[in-house]
Amino acid sequence: MKTSANIETLSFPVLGMTCAACAGSVESMIGAQPGVDKAEVNYATQSVKVVYHPDQVQPPTLQQAVQSIGYDLILDTTTGKEKQEEVQRTNYTALKKRMIAAAILTIPVVIIGMFFMNIPFANYYMLCLSTPVVFWFGKNFFINAFKQARHGRANMDTLVALSTGIAFLFSLFNTFYPEFWHRRGLHPHVYFEAAAVVIVFIMLGKLLEERAKSNTSSAIKKLVGLQPKSVMMITDSGEKEIPVSDVQIGDRLLVRSGEKIPVDGEIYDGSSFVDESMITGEPVAASKSKGDKVFAGTINQKGSFRFTAEKVGGETMLGQIIKMVQDAQGSKAPVQKLVDKIAGIFVPVVIGIALFTLATWVMVGSENAFTQGLLAMVTVLVIACPCALGLATPTAIMVGIGKGAESGILIKDAEALELGYKVNAVVLDKTGTLTQGKPEVTDLIWQEGLKIDKKTLSGILLALEQQSEHPLAAAITAHLKANDVQPIRVEQFESLTGKGVYGRSNGQTYWAGSYKILKEEQISISKELQIKVAALQEQAKTVIYFAEQSGVLAIAAIADQIKESSAKAVQELKSRGIAVYMLTGDTAQTAAAVAAQAGITDYQADVLPADKAEFVKLLQSQGKVVAMVGDGINDSHALAQADVSIAMGKGSDIAIDVAKITLVSSDLMQIPKALRLSKLTVRTIRQNLFWAFIYNLIGIPIAAGILYPFNGFLLNPMIAGAAMALSSVSVVSNSLRLKFSQLTLNN
Template sequence: MATTIKTQNFPVTGMTCAGCAVSVESMLAAQEGVQQAEVNYANQSVKLSFNPEQVKPQDLQKALQSVGYDIIIDEENAQEKQEEVQQQAYQKLKYNFILAAILTIPVVVIGMFLMDMPYANELMLVLSTPVLFFYGRSFFINAYKQAKHGKANMDSLVALSTGIAYIFSVFNTFNPHFWHQRGLHPHVYFEAAAVVIVFIMLGKLLEGRAKSSTSTAIKKLMGLQPKTVIRLGASGEEEVPISQVQVGDLILIRSGEKIPVDGRLAEGNSFVDESMISGEPIAVAKQTGDTVFAGTINQKGSFKFTAEKVGQDTLLAQIIKLVQDAQGSKAPVQKLVDKIAGIFVPVVMLIALLTFAIWMLFGGEHAFTQGLMAMVTVLVIACPCALGLATPTAIMVGIGKGAEQGILIKDAEALEAGHQVNAIILDKTGTITAGHPQVQQVLWAKAALHKVATYEAVLLAIEQQSEHPLAEAIISHLKQKTLAAVQLSQFNSLTGLGVEAVFEQETYTAASHKILKLKNLAIADDLQQQLLALKEQAYTLVYFANSKEVLAVVAIADEVKAGSKEAIQQLQQQGISVYMLTGDNEQTARAIAQQTGITHYQADVLPADKAAFVEKLQQEGKVVAMIGDGINDSHALAQANVSIAMGKGSDIAIDVAKITLVSSDLRLIPKALQLSSQTVKTIRQNLFWAFIYNLIGIPLAAGILYPFNGFLLNPMLAGAAMALSSVSVVTNSLRLKFLTS
């Protein structure tokens, strides 16, 4: 029997830096039964692929707890529980920061200005001890847990740097004669140790607040779902939690209420705001039998509907999961950054030791104290937080921004690749066009004009009994008029041609042009002239005739969607080659291409041909985006560099595609590409500043300028710079919210 591998996202708590993410990832990946672990530091989650027969989530939780982290394994409301844990941690950190800062201020004043006052060192010792080992104890506890497993993270750097400075200062406080005998002054660095702890706490507070803004898209989507519903049962109305709703339940929705689950109207009618799905601000009329979706808002009137999809099966739940998975996915560049972060902390420790050794060899009179401080400063300034946040925060904001605009991006790779696209292939039906035929025009022969109302009623009655796909378009068109009901007899389906029936002893036919020769039907000259224009526009024509002549011609076409031409023009103006591939005939394909301004198109294309065309463009060096909506597009979507599905398309196309346009509006494609470009630009900016910060900061901390101008970076300033670097990276990512509209 084949092994079943389960893939699941778990919220992670306790991570404080990119090094933590690497520790969590390596610890989980090392567990038996775990096939793959991908940790996203920015949204504090891990995507795990594991064999549930070999390892249980509880085992993974225990393994993580041993190194100071935790995962939330309860699937019910996991996101809310993580937010609750994070909020508690945030409040605790805030409390510790405030009290630590209150104690640190006098330490700084004494250390900087009153160092010669009596018992100055002893007083600073008393005040700084609780800052480090009570309010800042988490740094030391986590560092110890990491060390037990041979790992290191930011807490390791903080604990080492402040711990060394504190121990050195305690030694100097109680043994000043050791240095006096050697002609040196016993410096203490209580203020540096305390300030570093406080600054890092402040940085984490600011980072936590900024990061919470990156997940607003998820919170907004979750807020669309009500907590309780009114269920109708044998005992009448009852208000129940949404989690208790079952398929088949009858739900009552009143005016202004949010629809809790997907279903179908059973009684009543109303208008529903579906802007969160379609992007259209105009409310949609709903009648008995129509489908409603979770998260949409009832506007006027009340109705009852039957639940068809509940819990994780609703469209809203799938959208939320899609955004969560995407925000947790890793861009290719992030995988490289993770490798760097994994070796970063050990390398920094090595640099710190090397710094101390060089100072001891070449530092002269104050080699030990200055070398010690340089080592402490290197450990403080070289935090990998900014590096770890650079990519995932930008990805989170970019994907969240896309979700707000109706662009659902399944993974970070698609978002990163979008800006490179220089060739776009569009399917015709359902992508450029609406995907369902509509009556464009009805031409009546002059001889039939005196009885148009009767003839329309007969045509409606005939088409209502027809099973032909085009019948629905004619029915929809004629139902907009008030027509008298007519009674037909001898209804007959003409295979491959159309349908016929008898009304008041006259035979009427609705069929294709083939019926003309078969029944030797005449077409009046006035009608014949108008037909030429319809044929040029590649309309599908239905001929309505009596036993002698054609009474009317109905022109039907799959109409080009509003915005398709505008979107295609925008893409072409950006230098992107646009192609249309369709299984439809040459005449129809040419007509649609002319209407939309597409110069490259192919007709009569099979599904395999679409994929082959994608591959051909890729071999020419193009980065190809495929946009489709049907099962026949799935092969080409899978082959393309970037695959985009219409939200109103088939489930298979949506499953294969990496990006879904919820409203099926092609004008979202230029927006998606712009979003990709802005996100990649932000990632590059973040990585540049993160690397530059460390490239400049570490040598400065080590004392590279000291031989030239006597400059030695203070550990307190190093702590402030480290905190600022993380906040600046997150803030730069948040700019994405305003760069794209």
């Protein structure tokens, strides 16, 4: 094959995959095409990433190759995900209708088969009711089994098709030719109810899986929605509204109060405060003036400004975040469903045992050897029916998700529930995760010996801060109002950009703001207050000064308070041997203060969104299973990259959408509970699989007739069907025990 330096990498949504084996088929088929260097199928996101040489192979060729094995690719990379979501929603609705219809037909079959099998024409009633269940509503099992067989593979569908198909055909023969068995002194049992019940139970498991797929994350869609559709461009002839997609580098743009910033650029006129929490995660809006950079998707709060576009489209900071989230969601290895992997071995083994059983009876049996061998073979296939195996995982997952919901832990991806117990490293965002996520006044300290009473001064301070545009003013206003302070009229109010505010009351001038005001107005501050200011700043608190010309009257300390449960949660995680890290876009001083309060020794400050994801990758490269806990848009890339992603219920919609687990109360003490729930659920799944296989390990040899040479016992297929049903009941019952488990914090 000729080589080419021209290489492209594209991701395509895949349609029609129902299991990990399907993913393997798609991956191997695309990877085998000339001109394809690498193909990686992500079963979790139902997509394939292809590295190929465009001068040797084109996407339509890849699509044709995939279609030849029963699947499909969506080549439209712009709206492909939306089309895939639409198909998945349609599939889920159709499967739900089929399952309900199948269940309605199956219930009377079970009632007749279990209690009224001796009524006239009972077998014919069951035949009429079960035929559409097996061959119409359950036809996908047979179609998928055939697809797998064409490529030498086997999965759950193969097991379902084999067992239900054999049971149905055997029952059909017994219904129309009962004398075949009567002549041999045997009763012709039928298993229509077993075939129908298996189809319905396995369809239920498929429905749970399809529901997870149909709720595909819309995080990318929401991130794209952060960008405004149009923008005001400044031209020589005036202002003109244009679509954002038409903005070019160098264009001059206007952003008014309350609008989203459309592209990245630099301010050349005006000033404002901009909410940049999507980048930094910090709750306090950043002051912006001439020469400062602004970023797409951030929100202009108060004031307007003009800026020059420097990065547009996918090159903006928001565009990069979108790309990083897409890459992280698509970079995980395909989900290898445990049951499908087991089925890949189990199916050929069962088929081999069934055929070996028939051959052995024919070779060593005496009279009626073929009849008894055929009966034994059918019994093996019936008793090996995968009903319990198919229910082992979905029932435990379903109960585990319900148990989590009761405890305020919303789990929207079974993979997170299955993986949580392995977590040995937890990465915590600071703002909104460890802390409350909003600035609050922690201290209001007054100068001793004031001539004017504090109530009057508090009213003047409230009046000043109520009119201020600075984000921190809202914290002081809320604090004073909470203490029943009433505003006192202030005249000649003026905002001093980057410094604070001032106004006059009763002939006296008052200031509120940063230390710059004290310096400019040469206002003194007592040594007592200076000592307290230094102590507050050591705790990474922001200090606001309230003063008159004679000196500072009071200082207000503002900080994003750490949650009451944060330190306890960190200690609990550490006691379980889990390493805890903190990442924040805030300053080193603030990071150190919060880390100390939370009991965290490993932390990083001044971290950008991409840096958070890189840190998660670094831990993963060291062999750690990483849980990322965050609440903001700036955490979305790291959440998508992590093995287990956890969002705060009070966080941004995008963080919640990307994360696989959401803590409704935003209480970090829920994290140890979520990991405990994972451990209990996985233990239940293993118990279910154990009992399903023990049942087969004991039942299959007995069904094959291993006891016949010793005591003449040959298992009746009817008893085998009852044993199969009992195994399913035991699996469901064991899963329901999970509901009564305690998510206590001990191991």
